[in-house]
Amino acid sequence: MSSAVSQGRTDAESGAAAGLDARVVVRRGGFALDAVLQVPAGTVVALMGPSGAGKSTLLGVLAGLTGFDEGHVRLNGRALDVSPARRTPPASRGVVLLGQDPRLFPHLSALDNVAFGLRVHGAAKAAAADGAAQWLRRVGLEGMGGRRPAHLSGGQQQRVALARALATTPAAILLDEPLTSLDTETAGDVRALLHQQLAATGTTAVVATHDAVDAVALASRLAVLEDGRVTQSGPVREVLAFPATRFAAAVAGLNRVEGRADAHAWRAASLVLPVPQGTRHPSAAVFRPSDVRVVDGTPRGAGEWTARIVRLEQTPAGVRVRTADPDVAVDVAAERAAGLAPGDRITLRVDPADVRFVDAPVGAQS
Incomplete structure (x- = not known):
């Protein structure tokens, strides 16, 4: 049976699979990652696994930041990576990676941080400022555009980072445990915002997380990565109800004997x-x-x-x-x-x- 998260749909006009289609093999010392990931356009997939399973490595390859030894990465029918020697640079992939660190420019205001992404994608200065202001409203930060990151809370910084990412209309967004460093209440607020905005924008997304709440609240499908392999995948409810491994059972709060x-x-x-x-x-x-x-x-x-x-x-x-x-x-x-x-x-x-x-x-x- 395939280890794919889900089967990509066919684009009626181009005949190309819409969404994310990747097979990634990475060998580093004693560690080996060999994972297949297929995410239909507009779908949010949760990626769960124990520490060291290869989640961040997989996202790094998809974002173009980490090299690989074998495989390919395609997005909406476009070949981003044909082989380890033929790769699309990170800035040209249409993929955004968000992690625990929002990575905001400390010398820029919240508004200018969001506008920066729009400017990079060709928007004029005034249009970028207007777009940034609209996105700050969407993420609940209206009136805070003039603040620099040092004067924003951790949750507010993550909201700015999300606004900056989605403002550029990425083909896919990758989230590497973005809520881990936030307190429980703030994480809940940002999680609700993520759910709302990913659904509203129809953005294809992969969310690496260790928290079953993220999988339930954000994703429609769940892939379990253990020791560099996808050991189970399918609709979130099915994977949590019928865990195929002890790790998946632990995530679901179940005994598997x-x-x-x-x-x-x-x-x-x-x-x-x-x-x-x-x-x-x-x-x-x-x-x-x-x-x-x-x-x-x-x-x-x-x-x-x-x-x-x-x-x-x-x-x-x-x-x-x-x-x-x-x-x-x-x-x-x-x-x-x-x-x-x-x-x-x-x-x-x-x-x-x-x-x-x-x-x-x-x-x-x-």
Whole structure:
């Protein structure tokens, strides 16, 4: 199955695929990135993966800032990169990359920062100033155009950077964890603004993030990148509901337990669950940590098992108990966790009705 995020649509007039179409191979020492990314025009795709998976490297190649060893990059049917030796310079690609640092010119006002991008693209001085003022209004900064970056908050600086990027009508915008350095409230405001403006402008976008909220709030599709490979992709809801890897399950706030099924039941260590009628070749069970209970006594049937406590973690609602044999997270109230310690063996229970079965990933899912 293809590891593409989505299949590009055909432009009826030119016959070229509209949107972003890339295959990127980068080899750096012991790290190798080999990823295929296809984003239909006007679609927002979230790119998630653990640190070191290759998200920033992939975005750097798409923006023309990072070299690659094999592959290609096409945008709306235009070949930006045919090979490592035939590449379009960053300024001529029609692609904007925004990261955690807004990279505003410190000596220019907010208005002049936005106008700068328009001037570079050929707008006259007066037209650029008018356009910049309109964009500052769109991002909620009317009346602040005269302020320099040093006199703007982090969230306001990100708004200026977004206005500068979108004012030039880029063919695609790449966002590399742009909300990470913002406080929770400010990040929520900027996230809502991003959603509004990306939808209003119909901009093709790739958002690299570690936060599932960004994927849910901004994107219609999600690609999971692990160890330089796309391990799962598809609509956000599907990927989060049926995670193909433990990382994807963690993003979705779910347990994903690998096991084996026979003619009678599905098993993982001492956890045994009945397989619903009609289920084909289940190899992993998926369920919420909050659906697991710590119970007294020994296991008494399907859905009850013993496990060893690995560690205890604080959560806003209580304590998360991490166990092994198999690896399962259990959410319990703080008072219920009293007396539990790493190394203890406990009995757990999950209602089989709360469990979904999924197949193990074979390549990427879509």
